Amino acid sequence: MVTIYDIAKKANVSAMTVSKVINNTGRISEQTRKRVKKVMEELNYIPNSNARSLVLQQTQILSLLITDITNPFYTSLARGAEDSAKKLGYRLLFGNSDEDYNKEQDYVDMILSTRVDGVLFAPAGDHSLKHLEKLRAHNIPFVIMDRAVPGIDSDIVSGDSKQGARNLVDYLINLGHRRIALVNGSLDVSTARLRYEGYAEALRLHGIELDDELVLHKSYREYNDEDQLSRLLEQPSPPTAIFAANNFLAVGVINALRKRGIRVPEDMSVVCFDDLDLSSALDPFLTVAAQPAYQFGAMGIQLLVERIQGSALPEARKVILPSELIIRSSAKTIGS
Amino acid sequence: MVTIYDIAKKANVSAMTVSKVINNTGRISEQTRKRVKKVMEELNYIPNSNARSLVLQQTQILSLLITDITNPFYTSLARGAEDSAKKLGYRLLFGNSDEDYNKEQDYVDMILSTRVDGVLFAPAGDHSLKHLEKLRAHNIPFVIMDRAVPGIDSDIVSGDSKQGARNLVDYLINLGHRRIALVNGSLDVSTARLRYEGYAEALRLHGIELDDELVLHKSYREYNDEDQLSRLLEQPSPPTAIFAANNFLAVGVINALRKRGIRVPEDMSVVCFDDLDLSSALDPFLTVAAQPAYQFGAMGIQLLVERIQGSALPEARKVILPSELIIRSSAKTIGS
DNA sequence: AATGATAGGGTTATCGATAACCCTAAATGT
DNA sequence: ACATTTAGGGTTATCGATAACCCTATCATT
Numbered sequence: 001m002v003t004i005y006d007i008a009k010k011a012n013v014s015a016m017t018v019s020k021v022i023n024n025t026g027r028i029s030e031q032t033r034k035r036v037k038k039v040m041e042e043l044n045y046i047p048n049s050n051a052r053s054l055v056l057q058q059t060q061i062l063s064l065l066i067t068d069i070t071n072p073f074y075t076s077l078a079r080g081a082e083d084s085a086k087k088l089g090y091r092l093l094f095g096n097s098d099e100d101y102n103k104e105q106d107y108v109d110m111i112l113s114t115r116v117d118g119v120l121f122a123p124a125g126d127h128s129l130k131h132l133e134k135l136r137a138h139n140i141p142f143v144i145m146d147r148a149v150p151g152i153d154s155d156i157v158s159g160d161s162k163q164g165a166r167n168l169v170d171y172l173i174n175l176g177h178r179r180i181a182l183v184n185g186s187l188d189v190s191t192a193r194l195r196y197e198g199y200a201e202a203l204r205l206h207g208i209e210l211d212d213e214l215v216l217h218k219s220y221r222e223y224n225d226e227d228q229l230s231r232l233l234e235q236p237s238p239p240t241a242i243f244a245a246n247n248f249l250a251v252g253v254i255n256a257l258r259k260r261g262i263r264v265p266e267d268m269s270v271v272c273f274d275d276l277d278l279s280s281a282l283d284p285f286l287t288v289a290a291q292p293a294y295q296f297g298a299m300g301i302q303l304l305v306e307r308i309q310g311s312a313l314p315e316a317r318k319v320i321l322p323s324e325l326i327i328r329s330s331a332k333t334i335g336s
Numbered sequence: 337m338v339t340i341y342d343i344a345k346k347a348n349v350s351a352m353t354v355s356k357v358i359n360n361t362g363r364i365s366e367q368t369r370k371r372v373k374k375v376m377e378e379l380n381y382i383p384n385s386n387a388r389s390l391v392l393q394q395t396q397i398l399s400l401l402i403t404d405i406t407n408p409f410y411t412s413l414a415r416g417a418e419d420s421a422k423k424l425g426y427r428l429l430f431g432n433s434d435e436d437y438n439k440e441q442d443y444v445d446m447i448l449s450t451r452v453d454g455v456l457f458a459p460a461g462d463h464s465l466k467h468l469e470k471l472r473a474h475n476i477p478f479v480i481m482d483r484a485v486p487g488i489d490s491d492i493v494s495g496d497s498k499q500g501a502r503n504l505v506d507y508l509i510n511l512g513h514r515r516i517a518l519v520n521g522s523l524d525v526s527t528a529r530l531r532y533e534g535y536a537e538a539l540r541l542h543g544i545e546l547d548d549e550l551v552l553h554k555s556y557r558e559y560n561d562e563d564q565l566s567r568l569l570e571q572p573s574p575p576t577a578i579f580a581a582n583n584f585l586a587v588g589v590i591n592a593l594r595k596r597g598i599r600v601p602e603d604m605s606v607v608c609f610d611d612l613d614l615s616s617a618l619d620p621f622l623t624v625a626a627q628p629a630y631q632f633g634a635m636g637i638q639l640l641v642e643r644i645q646g647s648a649l650p651e652a653r654k655v656i657l658p659s660e661l662i663i664r665s666s667a668k669t670i671g672s
Numbered sequence: 673a674a675t676g677a678t679a680g681g682g683t684t685a686t687c688g689a690t691a692a693c694c695c696t697a698a699a700t701g702t
Numbered sequence: 703a704c705a706t707t708t709a710g711g712g713t714t715a716t717c718g719a720t721a722a723c724c725c726t727a728t729c730a731t732t
Contacts, residue, residue, distance in 0.1 A: 001451075001474070003718055014682050019720060027680055044473060049449040050386045050395070051718035054687045059386070069418075070411050070613070078405055082432055091446050094430035096418055110427050113385040115337075137380060138337070251618045277406070279615030282587045286618070339688055350712050355690055363710055387688030390717045 002043045011039040022047065053115060062090045062304060063111045063119045064297075065104070066145075068221060069096040071248065072277040073293045074122065077145065080297025081120055088305050090117070099124050099221050104131055112138055118304045120297070122146050126188040143304040145296055148190040155307060157300045157319045161191045161273070164289035164323035165198025165243070168271045171287070171325065172241045173206050176334035177269060180208075181232055181239035183249050185220040192217070195245045195273060214239055220246050229256050240334050241269035247276050250286060254330075269331035273323070286330045289323040296321060338379045347375040358383065389451060397427045398640060399447045399455045400633075401440070402481075404557060405432040407584065408613040409629045410458065413481065416633025417456055424641050426453070435460050435557050440467055448474055454640045456633070458482050462524040479640040481632055484526040491643060493636045493655045497527045497609070500625035500659035501534025501579070504607045507623070507661065508577045509542050512670035513605060516544075517568055517575035519585050521556040528553070531581045531609060550575055556582050565592050576670050577605035583612050586622060590666075605667035609659070622666045625659040632657060 020026035066074040097104040119142040144156040185192035244250035250272035275290040306312040356362035402410040433440040458481040480492040521528035580586035586608035611626035642648040
């Protein structure tokens with residue numbers, strides 16, 4: 001690998017002069033500047049960012065940790081983050097925790113040892129607390145994405161889970177549904193709690209009693225628990241509509257329903273949080289509360305960089321992006 | 337940040353001893369080893385991998401460059417790569433070129449300056465040649481994913497585009513179709529050329545003449561060119577089936593068809609390369625040639641690491657993974 | 673002509689970790 | 703009892719780039 005010293009020797013200057021040319025600092029005559037640049041091109045010089053990071057104590061790398069790279073919500077978010085990071089002159093180090101605290105742990109260690117300048121962190125859930133505390137202990141700035149973590153006060157970009165859930169359930173109620181099931185994510189994820197709250201509130205405001213038999217808590221990733229679903233459907237008074245707390249759960253539920261010969265929406269209405277992108281483009285079927293995933297990422301990086309560069313006020317900033325109710329055809333008036 | 341020297345001082349040993357403890361090299365008594373480890377934990381020590389990389393001349397980082405992070409094919413591939421990399425003790429630096437040669441260029445420079453140990457490279461197309469040559473000039477091992485690049489002889493993992501295309505078109509022909517259109521990717525992408533070849537071969541073997549009026553070349557990402565599609569459909573003898581060269585194109589085509597009131601498959605059969613994952617899970621509609629994307633990534637990393645560690649034979653290895661014809665309901669017998 | 677200012681560029685130490693080699697006291701061999 | 707090993711650990715130089723400071727012609731100033 002060619003180094004700054006190789007350039008220096010061939011251009012007949014000192015290494016420091018080369019460094020100054022690269023960084024446009026110090027006083028260098030136009031003549032030597034050109035000479036040095038020419039040699040750099042000839043030798044195909046590429047600066048070693050490890051060496052640079054070591055002395056500068058900063059890497060110009062941001063880390064993006066997401067929980068599921070196969071989920072369109074997170075890939076859109078990643079695109080937003082990437083575009084934004086690029087614009088601001090940072091590289092992006094991706095990580096995918098797979099909703100798994102152990103993998104998340106590993107990534108945190110890797111992040112720390114890479115000495116990234118900041119982290120955009122989509123936590124797996126409440127137990128991510130210790131990972132965030134570790135980042136904080138090491139003074140790495142971070143912005144939380146999507147899921148709040150109790151015990152951590154930091155910048156965060158999230159959706160309005162409660163309102164989004166209310167909108168979806170309101171919509172179902174207005175279609176005449178009274179027995180509405182919730183297939184939720186795990187309760188140690190903040191968005192799942194909020195979606196539950198929104199669900200409960202919508203029912204309450206319409207004078208419908210909340211029946212715990214209608215509420216399932218699973219994981220945002222698993223979408224096949226035939227037994228649970230059976231119990232749900234084989235009640236004396238079964239649901240006529242299902243609110244799935246995210247896109248994957250909705251797909252799983254619909255598949256399970258079909259397997260039993262239950263048609264959507266004829267026999268059962270289904271709505272969910274988060275859109276399905278490609279799938280909805282091909283077939284605008286699912287009625288959803290869509291979140292602006294790209295904005296999540298773009299906004300997150302912006303907050304993070306402000307934090308890193310110290311241009312942000314010290315208080316933690318909480319950005320809440322609204323979701324949009326997109327009515328399609330997976331839910332219909334009851335009995336119609 | 338706490339360094340190896342802080343540990344050394346507190347444990348009353350030299351920095352070298354600490355290094356030896358960390359790396360399990362040299363001769364250290366069990367007693368001091370324990371003492372050092374204890375201090376490392378107390379001080380929450382995390383090694384600085386930049387410093388490490390600088391002296392070791394290797395980073396334990398692999399780079400994965402894909403062309404479209406929103407395409408399920410590449411996200412599955414990424415998962416495979418990630419799992420495989422993790423297993424082999426490497427970190428993964430993601431990049432997303434967006435099918436854009438300029439972005440790709442930027443990523444290549446970043447890859448070089450990061451001094452990654454190797455690159456899993458999904459090229460945007462034939463013009464990626466100079467980027468690959470640059471990597472080679474700098475002695476960075478790489479494995480090409482998915483798309484071959486003329487002029488570069490290297491390890492590569494790709495699908496069998498020609499055979500996959502043949503299978504799809506054979507299938508359509510067996511359904512009775514004779515006027516079959518091809519909506520292809522750009523011709524400077526090897527897979528698009530091969531899919532075209534497979535298409536042409538299938539026609540030829542069935543004695544059907546190839547009509548260039550039925551062949552469109554666009555990009556794998558764009559999927560809305562109303563004018564081109566109009567010309568295609570408004571021919572004297574319009575197609576009865578369309579073979580889209582990838583998933584995105586299929587979605588775009590189907591949408592455009594529907595907008596015109598043309599039903600799929602009643603009025604027009606459609607098949608494509610690559611599956612749609614979530615979408616197909618929700619609604620098994622599109623008949624596709626599905627590629628084992630996860631295997632692409634896993635296999636790619638394996639080849640790459642063998643290359644890096646020198647355990648591979650010098651010859652370039654070409655792995656071709658077959659695609660699977662999944663027959664669903666987007667194509668049907670003509671006239672039925 | 674003497675003084676100071678400035679342009680242009682060089683020296684040296686440093687970031688954190690490790691390789692290669694060196695040192696010393698205790699253990700071992702004969 | 704003396705020469706060797708060996709266990710256990712320390713010294714020094716190095717990776718590539720940069721900050722902070724220093725040096726020396728040349729130019730302007732009075």
